[in-house]
Amino acid sequence: MQEITLKARAKINLTLDVTGKQPNGYHTVCMIMQNLSLCDTIYIKRIDKPVIRVKSNLEWLPTDERNLAYRGAELLKNTFPIKEGVFIYLDKKIPVAAGLAGGSANCAAVLVGMNKLFHLGLSKRSLMKLGLQLGADIPYCILQGTALAEGIGEKLTPITSGCPFCYVLLAKPNISISTASVYQNLCLDKIKKHPDTKQMLLQMQQKNIDEMGKLLCNVLETVTISKYHEIALLKQKMLSFGAKGTLMSGSGSTVFGLFTEKQKAIEAERSIKKEFGLRDVFVTEIWNKKQQKKERVRNG
Ligand code: ATP
Numbered sequence: 001m002q003e004i005t006l007k008a009r010a011k012i013n014l015t016l017d018v019t020g021k022q023p024n025g026y027h028t029v030c031m032i033m034q035n036l037s038l039c040d041t042i043y044i045k046r047i048d049k050p051v052i053r054v055k056s057n058l059e060w061l062p063t064d065e066r067n068l069a070y071r072g073a074e075l076l077k078n079t080f081p082i083k084e085g086v087f088i089y090l091d092k093k094i095p096v097a098a099g100l101a102g103g104s105a106n107c108a109a110v111l112v113g114m115n116k117l118f119h120l121g122l123s124k125r126s127l128m129k130l131g132l133q134l135g136a137d138i139p140y141c142i143l144q145g146t147a148l149a150e151g152i153g154e155k156l157t158p159i160t161s162g163c164p165f166c167y168v169l170l171a172k173p174n175i176s177i178s179t180a181s182v183y184q185n186l187c188l189d190k191i192k193k194h195p196d197t198k199q200m201l202l203q204m205q206q207k208n209i210d211e212m213g214k215l216l217c218n219v220l221e222t223v224t225i226s227k228y229h230e231i232a233l234l235k236q237k238m239l240s241f242g243a244k245g246t247l248m249s250g251s252g253s254t255v256f257g258l259f260t261e262k263q264k265a266i267e268a269e270r271s272i273k274k275e276f277g278l279r280d281v282f283v284t285e286i287w288n289k290k291q292q293k294k295e296r297v298r299n300g
Contacts, residue, residue: 003045004113008105009144009287010038010094011137012168012249012256014204015195016218018186019150026136026152027183030197032204033140033147034163035287038170040102041091042069042109046117049085052077056090068103071134072110079130082118095280097176099250101137108141128156146204146288148197162288164207167259169238171272172280173230175253182251185223194219213245213258224252231255234272241268254280 014032021027047053052073054063065071073086088110094102111131115122122130124142131138136153146159195217203211225231225248234255235246242264243257259265265283273281285291 001117003043004117006042006044006109006113007039008042008094008102008109008141009035010100010102010105010284011035011140012100012254013218013247014163014212014216015197015200016220016250017195017197018183018188018191018219021188022152027186028151029149029153030195031149031153032159032197032200033149035144035146036100036168036170036284037287037291038094038100038282038284040094040106040109042106042113043089043091044110044113044117045087047085047087050077050083051085052088053085054088054090056092058090058092058096061090061092061096068107068134068138069110072107072131073114075130075134076111076114076118076120080118080120082114084118086114086117095170095172095254097178098172098254098280099177099248099252100170100254101141101250104135104137105141107131107134108138111138112142128154148201159201159204161205163204163286164209164212165286165288165290166209166244167262167265168284168286169243169257169259169265169268169272170249170254170280170282170284171234171238171256171269171276171278172254173228173234173276174278175228175230177224177228177252179251182220182223186220187222191219191222193217209244209258209260213243216245216247216258218247218249220251221248224248228253230276234276237272237275238268241265241271243268259283 238257
């Protein structure tokens with residue numbers, strides 16, 4: 001095999017709780033992660049020259065060691081006796097610096113893809129352990145699906161019952177929030193409302209999207225909403241169009257709404273684009289086992 005094409009899927013957090021702070025400064029979390037249909041496409045090709053070359057459809061995105069896809073390839077090259085090089089093309093659709101783990105998903109796809117291309121024979125668990133060196137979200141991006149993430153995000157429990165299908169409206173305000181600054185500004189003692197993770201898992205299992213909507217909760221909103229009012233306005237707007245619930249994903253700035261009716265999600269998308277003048281607003285879907293099966297059938 002000389003080349004491989006993979007899909008790197010976006011994720012949202014249905015719940016995000018911060019449970020403490022480790023002596024090394026890292027915060028411990030408890031969160032439910034869920035993939036979306038929205039994805040980047042990652043093409044990887046073996047090349048004779050022992051170099052890593054990254055290109056993407058976004059001209060402004062760094063293609064050197066600042067790019068997580070580059071760093072994934074570099075990590076494998078430094079860890080295993082890979083003599084050749086790789087050319088990586090990132091066709092990016094996931095908004096960047098948006099709380100949707102686009103960079104982490106790209107890195108995960110490179111680790112998975114190069115494992116196959118160079119016959120490294122690494123198990124999923126080994127790849128997840130390696131990926132953790134480059135970021136706390138990367139193990140989840142390798143695991144995929146619906147998962148409970150604890151520790152610094154690396155202790156993963158797959159949720160086998162999965163998440164019920166619904167439409168997900170994403171809207172990214174024109175603000176890029178650094179994850180580090182959100183955590184730095186978080187006052188753990190002042191958080192009044194924490195997510196009820198157990199109840200969310202139960203409602204997911206019962207496929208009760210109405211109840212799931214009410215239980216969406218991300219403690220990092222306490223930091224971002226007070227600074228960026230647009231996040232609250234986007235949430236209100238989505239609810240007025242019939243969203244079952246809304247939330248900021250990860251450390252932001254993307255806001256998402258869960259919809260059971262596609263038409264309502266599309267109407268909300270149109271209205272938000274017009275009223276807020278945002279480019280990154282689109283309707284995607286929960287990526288669950290049914291969706292995966294459908295895609296497998298489509299691809300033969
Ligand atoms: P997370 O939810 O994991 O915190 P995010 O969705 O907030 O991630 P990313 O899209 O991963 O954010 O981008 C965060 C930063 O990573 C940006 O500053 C971006 O320049 C950098 N980055 C590095 N590699 C990539 C990549 N392949 N795709 C997108 N961003 C990348």
